[in-house]
Amino acid sequence: MDRLRLATAWFGGCAGCHMSFLDLDEFLLELATKVELVYSPIVDVKEYPENVALCLVEGAICNTDNLELLRAIRARTKVLAAFGDCAVTANVPAIRNQFGPGNKQNVLQCAYIENACHNRSLPNAAGLLPALLPRVMPLHEVVRVEYFLPGCPPAAAHIKALVGAILAGTEPKLEGIQLKFG
Amino acid sequence: MPKQIVIEPVTRIEGHAKISIRLDNEDNVSDAEFHVVEFRGFEKFCEGRPYSEMPGLTQRICGICPVSHTLASAKAGDAIMAVNITPAADKLRRLINLGQFVQSHALSFFHLSAPDFLLGWDTPPAQRNVFGLMAANADLARAGIRLRQFGQEVIEILGGKKIHPAWAVPGGVRSPLTEEGRAWIAAWLPEAFATAKIALELFHKTMETHQREIQIFGNFPSLFMGLVAPDGSWEHHNGNLRFIDSSGSIIADQMDPRKYFEFIGESVQSASYLKSPFYTPLGFPDGMYRVGPLARLNVCERMGVPKADEELKHFKSLGRGAVTSSFFYHYARLIEILAALEFIERSLEDPDLLSEDLRADAGINSHRGVGVSEAPRGTLFHDYTVDRNGLLLKVNLIVATGQNNLAMNQTVAQIARHYVRGKTIPEAMLNRVEHGIRCYDPCLSCSTHALGQMPLLIRLLGPDGAVLHETSRG
Numbered sequence: 146m147d148r149l150r151l152a153t154a155w156f157g158g159c160a161g162c163h164m165s166f167l168d169l170d171e172f173l174l175e176l177a178t179k180v181e182l183v184y185s186p187i188v189d190v191k192e193y194p195e196n197v198a199l200c201l202v203e204g205a206i207c208n209t210d211n212l213e214l215l216r217a218i219r220a221r222t223k224v225l226a227a228f229g230d231c232a233v234t235a236n237v238p239a240i241r242n243q244f245g246p247g248n249k250q251n252v253l254q255c256a257y258i259e260n261a262c263h264n265r266s267l268p269n270a271a272g273l274l275p276a277l278l279p280r281v282m283p284l285h286e287v288v289r290v291e292y293f294l295p296g297c298p299p300a301a302a303h304i305k306a307l308v309g310a311i312l313a314g315t316e317p318k319l320e321g322i323q324l325k326f327g
Numbered sequence: 328m329p330k331q332i333v334i335e336p337v338t339r340i341e342g343h344a345k346i347s348i349r350l351d352n353e354d355n356v357s358d359a360e361f362h363v364v365e366f367r368g369f370e371k372f373c374e375g376r377p378y379s380e381m382p383g384l385t386q387r388i389c390g391i392c393p394v395s396h397t398l399a400s401a402k403a404g405d406a407i408m409a410v411n412i413t414p415a416a417d418k419l420r421r422l423i424n425l426g427q428f429v430q431s432h433a434l435s436f437f438h439l440s441a442p443d444f445l446l447g448w449d450t451p452p453a454q455r456n457v458f459g460l461m462a463a464n465a466d467l468a469r470a471g472i473r474l475r476q477f478g479q480e481v482i483e484i485l486g487g488k489k490i491h492p493a494w495a496v497p498g499g500v501r502s503p504l505t506e507e508g509r510a511w512i513a514a515w516l517p518e519a520f521a522t523a524k525i526a527l528e529l530f531h532k533t534m535e536t537h538q539r540e541i542q543i544f545g546n547f548p549s550l551f552m553g554l555v556a557p558d559g560s561w562e563h564h565n566g567n568l569r570f571i572d573s574s575g576s577i578i579a580d581q582m583d584p585r586k587y588f589e590f591i592g593e594s595v596q597s598a599s600y601l602k603s604p605f606y607t608p609l610g611f612p613d614g615m616y617r618v619g620p621l622a623r624l625n626v627c628e629r630m631g632v633p634k635a636d637e638e639l640k641h642f643k644s645l646g647r648g649a650v651t652s653s654f655f656y657h658y659a660r661l662i663e664i665l666a667a668l669e670f671i672e673r674s675l676e677d678p679d680l681l682s683e684d685l686r687a688d689a690g691i692n693s694h695r696g697v698g699v700s701e702a703p704r705g706t707l708f709h710d711y712t713v714d715r716n717g718l719l720l721k722v723n724l725i726v727a728t729g730q731n732n733l734a735m736n737q738t739v740a741q742i743a744r745h746y747v748r749g750k751t752i753p754e755a756m757l758n759r760v761e762h763g764i765r766c767y768d769p770c771l772s773c774s775t776h777a778l779g780q781m782p783l784l785i786r787l788l789g790p791d792g793a794v795l796h797e798t799s800r801g
Contacts, residue, residue: 155343159391160389161387161391164434165489168489173457173472177462187439188453189758190452190453208366237387241368251368252370252372255371256602257595261592263593263594268600270597273362274364274600298390298491
């Protein structure tokens with residue numbers, strides 16, 4: 146049987162959800178016989194491939210690079226799961242939204258003018274540095290999302306249950322403890 | 328006509344970044360820059376929140392080293408309350424930090440970097456990862472996975488959760504070690520020691536066969552900074568700062584880390600969201616310093632535990648003065664795993680770890696508090712100013728990876744000079760340049776208080792920004 150084409154991606158977040166994925170520990174060895182990890186921060190494939198069966202997407206959508214890649218992921222992926230609280234609600238990265246329409250300037254000003262002593266200036270390099278979006282967004286504000294797996298991060302057991310159900314061809318049961326935030 | 332090569336993004340590192348390499352008129356590499364492309368703005372949006380919430384909030388900066396942030400934040404809270412925490416709370420914080428060193432260093436070595444030097448630099452990209460390592464050497468991959476797991480379990484046993492434990496608080500910690508937890512750790516330790524030994528033996532062989540990498544992967548003079556104990560031995564949580572130069576001479580010693588702003592400044596790089604801290608007495612950029620495992624082993628005189636001290640002797644023999652090649656970060660990381668295991672073993676006998684006397688309480692006694700701890704990647708600073716109600720007015724965070732920013736730029740330039748010839752980009756260069764960055768195990772979630780991944784695309788640009796040549800992998 147062909148292995149399931151699995152991808153993971155990481156936007157504005159802390160990598161904690163990916164660390165929780167690695168907390169599958171020895172189950173990773175078993176998983177490797179059932180899935181092919183075709184794109185992920187932990188592998189070297191640089192371009193998001195076509196025909197991905199399942200993608201776990203961690204993080205909120207914070208900048209123009211995130212937006213572009215998320216749209217590419219959606220177009221090339223059958224099942225997309227919002228992976229962790231930042232992907233589901235925008236969570237911590239969205240705290241900057243409270244500063245309103247000027248939040249982008251505020252957060253940059255604080256980091257690069259107030260908390261610097263040399264070359265105080267806002268970083269700016271067209272083509273290299275993506276611009277921050279005016280508002281941080283959860284995934285489903287941008288694209289269709291099939292499943293939501295909350296948690297900060299989702300426990301490894303919850304990730305195993307979701308991936309396991311999809312591997313078995315059954316509908317993942319996202320209920321009870323599986324829906325725990327934080 | 329000067330040109331620029333851009334690599335984007337870089338993979339198997341912990342963050343979103345690109346690399347640009349500038350060529351001069353003769354197509355030789357003139358310089359290089361590492362660009363971090365993610366930014367979340369923690370320093371601003373923490374304003375107005377209570378200081379007691381910060382150990383929980385700031386650990387969301389990084390899921391790889393959340394324990395570092397929660398500890399530095401709790402320490403800043405201790406300072407705001409102006410309390411001395413109990414010896415038991417301090418020992419428990421140290422224990423969880425050691426657990427984190429083991430898990431984070433194991434991740435860097437086995438999951439992210441070892442595929443390069445164990446599978447081979449020119450292994451096809453689709454296999455050159457931890458899953459490729461599982462296929463090539465399942466026993467080694469399993470041992471590495473279980474070593475990381477051991478560190479994560481230590482964190483969970485103490486904090487109740489492997490990632491983002493709600494445990495360290497201003498004034499102390501929430502709960503002690505239990506008898507069951509102590510027995511569990513003691514039972515797993517022999518296996519962890521065995522894996523550390525295997526990894527060290529492997530890396531000793533790697534060092535013999537990687538003389539060229541040692542020569543060009545970030546081998547240059549710089550300052551090194553890290554915490555040391557009062558007697559100059561290795562320290563990971565308390566102590567004071569020491570700076571040495573590349574000859575090994577101490578240039579500043581027992582500096583109070585809570586007064587970091589008197590000797591560390593931050594410079595903004597126009598084309599990166601990652602700032603470059605520098606040692607202000609030497610100015611910018613001469614005040615470039617490195618932090619993390621290589622720096623900590625360079626600045627300390629001894630580890631303080633026997634097995635790691637044996638390895639430290641060999642480590643010290645690798646340099647005249649300081650050990651200056653960043654390829655040795657990997658070796659330093661393994662020595663720190665060994666030391667962490669020895670310190671964990673030693674601490675398990677301490678009855679204080681089971682104490683219930685864990686928390687000091689007080690109101691707002693100081694309007695500014697600085698908390699400093701060694702994170703796996705280097706020294707971490709949390710600096711909070713609060714109002715009379717303990718709400719944050721100002722936050723400054725200096726994280727490990729930023730402090731290696733200037734050194735990472737030089738490392739990329741050094742490797743590129745060796746491999747880039749003319750306007751084309753040899754495939755051999757791509758992975759090696761990325762590995763130059765991987766040596767530092769940069770955690771870009773931390774460094775920009777943001778996060779992402781780094782795949783690889785190299786662009787050669789003319790001075791007008793036109794793409795002259797583009798190559799990507801994957």
